[in-house]
Amino acid sequence: MTQKRAAAIVGIHEYPSRDVEGEISPLQVKAESAARALEDAGLSWSDVDAVYDAGEGGGMGGLTIAEYFGLRPNVIDTTSVGGSSYEFHAAHAKRDIAAGKCSVALLTYGSTAHSNARAIGVGGRGGASMHPAENMDAFAGMTLIANYAMVAHRHMHNYGTRSEQLAEISIATRLHAMRNPQAVKAMEDLEFLDIRETTIEDVVSSRMIADPLHLLECCMISDGGGAVVIAAPEIARDCKKSPVWILGSGEATKYPTSGGDITSSAATQSGPQAFGEAGVTPAEMDIAMIYDSFSITVLTLLEDLGFCRKGEGGSWVQGGRLRYDRPLDGPALNTDGGGLSSNHPGMRGIFLLIEAARQLRGESCSQVTDAKLAVAHGNGGMLGSRHSAGTIILGRD
Amino acid sequence: MNEPVRPLPRADEFDTREFWEGTKQHEFRYQQCNQCDEVVFYPRRHCPGCTAGELIWKVSTGKGTVYTYSVVRQSYHPFFRNRVPYAVAWIDLEEGPRILSNVVGVDDPLNDVSIGMAVQVEWEEHENLNIPLFKPLAS
Numbered sequence: 001m002t003q004k005r006a007a008a009i010v011g012i013h014e015y016p017s018r019d020v021e022g023e024i025s026p027l028q029v030k031a032e033s034a035a036r037a038l039e040d041a042g043l044s045w046s047d048v049d050a051v052y053d054a055g056e057g058g059g060m061g062g063l064t065i066a067e068y069f070g071l072r073p074n075v076i077d078t079t080s081v082g083g084s085s086y087e088f089h090a091a092h093a094k095r096d097i098a099a100g101k102c103s104v105a106l107l108t109y110g111s112t113a114h115s116n117a118r119a120i121g122v123g124g125r126g127g128a129s130m131h132p133a134e135n136m137d138a139f140a141g142m143t144l145i146a147n148y149a150m151v152a153h154r155h156m157h158n159y160g161t162r163s164e165q166l167a168e169i170s171i172a173t174r175l176h177a178m179r180n181p182q183a184v185k186a187m188e189d190l191e192f193l194d195i196r197e198t199t200i201e202d203v204v205s206s207r208m209i210a211d212p213l214h215l216l217e218c219c220m221i222s223d224g225g226g227a228v229v230i231a232a233p234e235i236a237r238d239c240k241k242s243p244v245w246i247l248g249s250g251e252a253t254k255y256p257t258s259g260g261d262i263t264s265s266a267a268t269q270s271g272p273q274a275f276g277e278a279g280v281t282p283a284e285m286d287i288a289m290i291y292d293s294f295s296i297t298v299l300t301l302l303e304d305l306g307f308c309r310k311g312e313g314g315s316w317v318q319g320g321r322l323r324y325d326r327p328l329d330g331p332a333l334n335t336d337g338g339g340l341s342s343n344h345p346g347m348r349g350i351f352l353l354i355e356a357a358r359q360l361r362g363e364s365c366s367q368v369t370d371a372k373l374a375v376a377h378g379n380g381g382m383l384g385s386r387h388s389a390g391t392i393i394l395g396r397d
Numbered sequence: 398m399n400e401p402v403r404p405l406p407r408a409d410e411f412d413t414r415e416f417w418e419g420t421k422q423h424e425f426r427y428q429q430c431n432q433c434d435e436v437v438f439y440p441r442r443h444c445p446g447c448t449a450g451e452l453i454w455k456v457s458t459g460k461g462t463v464y465t466y467s468v469v470r471q472s473y474h475p476f477f478r479n480r481v482p483y484a485v486a487w488i489d490l491e492e493g494p495r496i497l498s499n500v501v502g503v504d505d506p507l508n509d510v511s512i513g514m515a516v517q518v519e520w521e522e523h524e525n526l527n528i529p530l531f532k533p534l535a536s
C-alpha cells in the first residue's frame with residue numbers, strides 16, 4: 001500500500017525540570033515549551049493555526065489556552081482522554097492538516113503534580129460523585145496502583161507471568177534513564193534513593209505497593225511538560241530539522257464489561273488501525289515508546305500491539321530484549337528513561353512523541369543506530385478499568 | 398475530630414440511585430434488557446446493547462467469584478490509610494455483573510484471597526444506604 005506523508009513532527013521540546021519548586025505554573029510550562037518547540041522547528045507563534053491541548057489547565061479549555069498563547073487558531077481540539085490525549089491530538093492534527101483545515105499544529109502539556117504534592121498513585125479516590133461509574137467504584141478504596149496491579153494479578157493467573165519478567169521493563173528503562181542527564185537530574189531532584197542501573201533482584205525486592213506491583217515497577221510523580229509542532233509537508237520541508245512523518249494513527253477506548261478480559265487493552269483496537277494505515281508491522285519497529293505508568297502497562301501493551309502473542313509478553317521481554325543496544329532483538333523501549341525513571345507529571349503521552357522524534361532525528365541519549373520507524377502508544381485513564389489507547393506510527397525520510 | 402469514613406456514594410445520582418435504594422433492603426440490584434437480554438452494570442437509563450429495549454431491574458443472589466484483586470499496602474486516603482493491607486477486587490456475580498469492591502472477612506488478606514475464590518455479599522451498614530462488600534462463601 002502507499003504510505004501517506006500528510007503531516008510531520010517538525011518541532012519538539014521537553015521542559016527540563018521535574019521539580020519547579022512551585023515557582024512556575026502549568027500554563028507557563030506550556031507556553032515556554034511551545035516557544036522552544038517552535039524555535040526548534042524554525043517557526044514562530046504567528047505560524048500556528050491549530051491548537052491541541054487537553055484543557056486540563058482550567059478556564060474554558062481551548063478558549064483559554066488560545067488567548068493565553070495569543071493565537072487565533074482555525075482549529076481548536078481539547079480532546080481529553082488522560083495520558084494518551086497527545087497521541088489523539090497528533091492523530092487529529094494529521095487529519096486536520098490533510099483536510100486542509102490548518103498547516104501548523106501546536107500540541108502542549110504542562111503539570112506541576114510534584115510541586116502540588118498530588119499523591120496520584122496512592123491517593124485513593126474521591127467519594128461522592130455525580131458520574132455513575134465513579135458513584136459505583138469510589139467506596140472500594142482502589143488506588144491507581146491497585147487498579148494496574150489487578151491487571152498484573154490476572155495476567156499472572158492466566159499466563160504464568162512472573163514479577164522477574166515484569167522487572168525487565170523497569171531495568172531497561174532505568175538503563176536508558178542513566179544515559180539521559182535530564183532523567184538523572186529528575187531522579188536526584190525527586191530524591192530517589194540509590195540512583196543507578198538496576199537489576200531484576202533490585203526490582204522484585206523493592207517494597208510492595210499494591211500486590212503484585214513493587215515500588216520499582218511504578219512511575220515517578222514529577223513536574224514537567226512539553227510541546228510538539230506538527231506541520232504540513234510543504235512547511236515541514238523547510239523547517240530546521242528533518243521531518244518525522246506521522247504514518248498512521250489509531251484511537252480506542254475500553255471499559256469493564258461482564259465477562260471481559262482485563263489482560264487485554266484498547267490497544268488491540270488502536271494498534272491494527274495505526275499499523276494498517278502505515279503499512280508496517282510491529283516487527284519493523286526500531287523504537288517502542290510505550291506508556292510506562294507501571295511495568296504491567298508496557299507488558300500488556302506490547303502484547304496488544306502485536307510485538308508478541310497475548311500471554312507471551314513475560315518470556316518475550318526477558319534477557320534484555322528492550323535495550324537500546326540490542327536492535328536486532330526487538331525495539332528499544334522508552335529510550336528517554338520513561339515514566340518509570342525520567343518524567344511522569346500525570347499525563348505522559350507527549351513525551352512518547354518527543355522521544356520517538358528524537359530517535360528518528362538521531363538526537364537521543366540512547367540512540368538506536370539508523371532508527372527509521374517508531375511507535376508511540378499512549379494509555380490514558382486506568383488500564384484495569386476504563387482507559388483510552390492512542391497509537392501513532394512515525395517514520396523519517 | 399470526626400473519625401474518617403469510607404467514601405460513600407451519592408444516593409441521588411441519576412443512573413445509580415435505584416441500585417443504592419435497593420441496598421437499604423440488602424438487595425443487590427442489576428439490570429437486564431427485555432429485548433436483547435444484555436446484563437447492564439453499572440446501572441443506566443438506556444440499554445447499551447440495543448436501542449429498543451427496556452431495562453428490567455433484577456436482584457442478584459450476591460454470590461460470585463474473585464475475578465482479580467490487589468492487596469493495597471499504601472494509601473494516603475484518610476479512611477483507607479489506616480486499613481492497609483486490604484484487598485480490592487473485581488467480583489463476577491453469578492448473574493453476570495462485575496463490581497469493584499473489597500474482600501473482607503479473611504484473617505490475612507495477603508494470603509487468604511485468591512483469583513477464582515467463591516465469595517458472597519456482606520453488607521456494611523450506613524445511615525442512608527449500605528455498601529456491598531464480599532466475604533468468602535460459607536461452605
